[in-house]
Amino acid sequence: MRLLHTTTLDLHEFQGAPPPYAILSHTWGEEEVLFQDIGTPTSETKKGYGKIVKFCAQAKGASLDYAWVDTCCIDKRSSAELSEAINSMFRWYSKAHVCYAFLEDVDLRHNSGMRGSRWFTRGWTLQELLAPLHVVFFDQNWMEIGSKVGLLDELNAITGVPQSALACPATIHQYCVAERMFWAHQRETTRVEDIAYCLLGIFDVNMPLLYGEGKKAFRRLQLQIVSESGDHSIFAWNSPERRIVQRANPCDMLAESPACFTLRSIVQGPHKNNTRFQSMPKPEDVTITVSNVGLSMRLAIATLPHPPIRISKLKSVSKSLIAVLNCRREDRHIGIHVLHSTAYAGAWSRCQGREIVFLGDAMVRNLQSDLVIMTLGEPKASLLPYHRAVLQPMLDRDRLVHFADFTIAMSSSTSESICDNHTSLPPMVVVATHGSALMFTKTQKTAFILVFGMDHGRIWCAGFSCAVPSSLLEFAQSIWIKYHVGRETLPWRYYQDRQTHESDELNHLHVTIKPELVPTEHAGLISQYYRVDIC
Missing domain, CATH: 2.60.270 (Mutm (Fpg) Protein; Chain: A, domain 2)
Structure with a gap:
C-alpha cells in the first residue's frame, strides 16, 4: 500500500500494516494528479493538485503523517496493481483513521445543500461512504459540512441506506443481497465494468478485473455472490424498463445491472429482524450450484391464476407458474414468474417482462421445494x-x-x-x-x-x-x-x-x-x- 506523506507529499510504500492514515473520497475531475506525476514539476500545474494539498493539510491538522488518494497512490498503468487495489479498496477505506469526503459542487457560502451533489450518484463513492467508521464531509472550499454520524438522517434520505448500516460498518454484510443492491441502484460509473467492480467490497467477494468485458462483469459478480452466499434475494429484481411483454419468453435469471433492484420499504433495521428483504429460515440444503447449464437450487413452484397472457397468435394462458424464493419482503414471500426451459429438458427459465410477485403465507404453506435447474444467459436468438x-x-x-x-x-x-x-x-x-x-x-x-x-x-x-x-x-x-x-x-x-x-x-x-x-x-x-x- 502506498501512502502520501502529508508534509512532503512524497510517496511511501508499506508491505505490512501501514501507519495511521487519512483517506480521500471524491469524484474525479479534469487534470487529476496521477502516480507518474508525483515528484515532477508537472504535478503542481494540474488542477487536481490543490485538492491533494488541502486534503493533506487537513490530515496533518489531525496529527496524521500519511494520507491516501486513489488518483496518485495507485499505478494504474499496471493492470495487476489496479486489480489488487480495487479488490482491497473496501478494506483500505475501512481501516483508515478518518475519511474526508470532498464535495466539489457544494458551497456552504451559498447555502448549497448536499442532496444535489454528484458525489451521491457515483458508484465508487458508495463503498467510500459505507466502509469507514469516521467520515467527515467538506464543501468545495474545504469548509466542514459535518460528520457521517451527525448527518445520519440526511444521508439516509439521500442514499436510502439505513442509519444502522451508516453508523456501524460492521453490520453491512448482514444485510441481504437485494438490500445492498438497492443502495447502488441509482449510481453510475464511467466504465460499464466498474458498476460491478465498485461493489466487490460491499458484497465481500473478490474477482479479477477484465476491462473490456462490459456487462459481463456484473454477471460475474452475481455468480460469485450466488456461489458464496446462496442468498435468494439476488433474484428479487424487476426490469427497470417496465416494458409490456405480450409473449411468455424466457430471460436471464440474473439482473442486467443494480438498476433492476428498485424495491424498497419504509421498514428498515438489522438483518433477521425487519429488513426490507428478510432471509427466510435457511434449510440445510440452501446451497446454489453454478454450472454450464444454469443454477441448481431448491425452489417451490406454485401455480396461480392471473389475467390471460398471449403466448401465440391463437393461444393464451390464464395461469402463472411462480418460483417461490427463499426470501421475504416484510411479511410476504417473494416469487418470480417462470416457464419450462426450451434449452434443457426438465429445466426452468425466468419469464421475460414479468414483475416479481408477493405471496402470503397461505399461498405457499403447502408447497414443497424441489431441486431444479434455472437456466442462465440471454434468450436464444x-x-x-x-x-x-x-x-x-x-x-x-x-x-x-x-x-x-x-x-x-x-x-x-x-x-x-x-x-x-x-x-x-x-x-x-x-x-x-x-x-x-x-x-x-x-x-x-x-x-x-x-x-x-x-x-x-x-x-x-x-x-x-x-x-x-x-x-x-x-x-x-x-x-x-x-x-x-x-x-x-x-x-x-x-x-x-x-x-x-x-x-x-x-x-x-x-x-x-x-x-x-x-x-x-x-x-x-x-x-x-x-x-x-x-x-
Whole structure:
C-alpha cells in the first residue's frame, strides 16, 4: 500500500500494516494528479493538485503523517496493481483513521445543500461512504459540512441506506443481497465494468478485473455472490424498463445491472429482524450450484391464476407458474414468474417482462421445494418475438406455414398455423417465430417440403421428399424439435445459406437465404429478417 506523506507529499510504500492514515473520497475531475506525476514539476500545474494539498493539510491538522488518494497512490498503468487495489479498496477505506469526503459542487457560502451533489450518484463513492467508521464531509472550499454520524438522517434520505448500516460498518454484510443492491441502484460509473467492480467490497467477494468485458462483469459478480452466499434475494429484481411483454419468453435469471433492484420499504433495521428483504429460515440444503447449464437450487413452484397472457397468435394462458424464493419482503414471500426451459429438458427459465410477485403465507404453506435447474444467459436468438421471411417464389406453392413458439408446442397441444395449412397461399411476407415451411406437390400423395429459419442468428434449411403429411405445421415443428431442440447431435450440414435440392417433384430447387436487419413500425426497434430466393 502506498501512502502520501502529508508534509512532503512524497510517496511511501508499506508491505505490512501501514501507519495511521487519512483517506480521500471524491469524484474525479479534469487534470487529476496521477502516480507518474508525483515528484515532477508537472504535478503542481494540474488542477487536481490543490485538492491533494488541502486534503493533506487537513490530515496533518489531525496529527496524521500519511494520507491516501486513489488518483496518485495507485499505478494504474499496471493492470495487476489496479486489480489488487480495487479488490482491497473496501478494506483500505475501512481501516483508515478518518475519511474526508470532498464535495466539489457544494458551497456552504451559498447555502448549497448536499442532496444535489454528484458525489451521491457515483458508484465508487458508495463503498467510500459505507466502509469507514469516521467520515467527515467538506464543501468545495474545504469548509466542514459535518460528520457521517451527525448527518445520519440526511444521508439516509439521500442514499436510502439505513442509519444502522451508516453508523456501524460492521453490520453491512448482514444485510441481504437485494438490500445492498438497492443502495447502488441509482449510481453510475464511467466504465460499464466498474458498476460491478465498485461493489466487490460491499458484497465481500473478490474477482479479477477484465476491462473490456462490459456487462459481463456484473454477471460475474452475481455468480460469485450466488456461489458464496446462496442468498435468494439476488433474484428479487424487476426490469427497470417496465416494458409490456405480450409473449411468455424466457430471460436471464440474473439482473442486467443494480438498476433492476428498485424495491424498497419504509421498514428498515438489522438483518433477521425487519429488513426490507428478510432471509427466510435457511434449510440445510440452501446451497446454489453454478454450472454450464444454469443454477441448481431448491425452489417451490406454485401455480396461480392471473389475467390471460398471449403466448401465440391463437393461444393464451390464464395461469402463472411462480418460483417461490427463499426470501421475504416484510411479511410476504417473494416469487418470480417462470416457464419450462426450451434449452434443457426438465429445466426452468425466468419469464421475460414479468414483475416479481408477493405471496402470503397461505399461498405457499403447502408447497414443497424441489431441486431444479434455472437456466442462465440471454434468450436464444430462435426465441426472439418473431422473424420475418420475405419469399421470392419462382414456382407455384401448394402450402405455406410458419411455426409457433416451441415452448407452446411442448406445453400444450400443437397449435394450428396462423395461415391455414390446407389452403394454397400467395402472400409475399410471412411472420414466423422459428421458421417457415413450404410444400410443393406433384401428386396428391407425394411432396417436397422445404423447412427453413434462423437459430442463434444462423440460417438453417432442410429439404425432404416424403408423403404428403396430414399437417404441414406439425411436420415442420417435428423437424425443429428433432434437430434444433432435441438431444440429438446437431446436423451442421443444415446450417447453410445456399442449398440445392433434388426430388421427384422438382428437377432442381436452388435456395438462397440472406439475413437482413430492417426497422419495424415501432420506433427504435430493429427486427431480424431473412430473405429467401427460390428458383
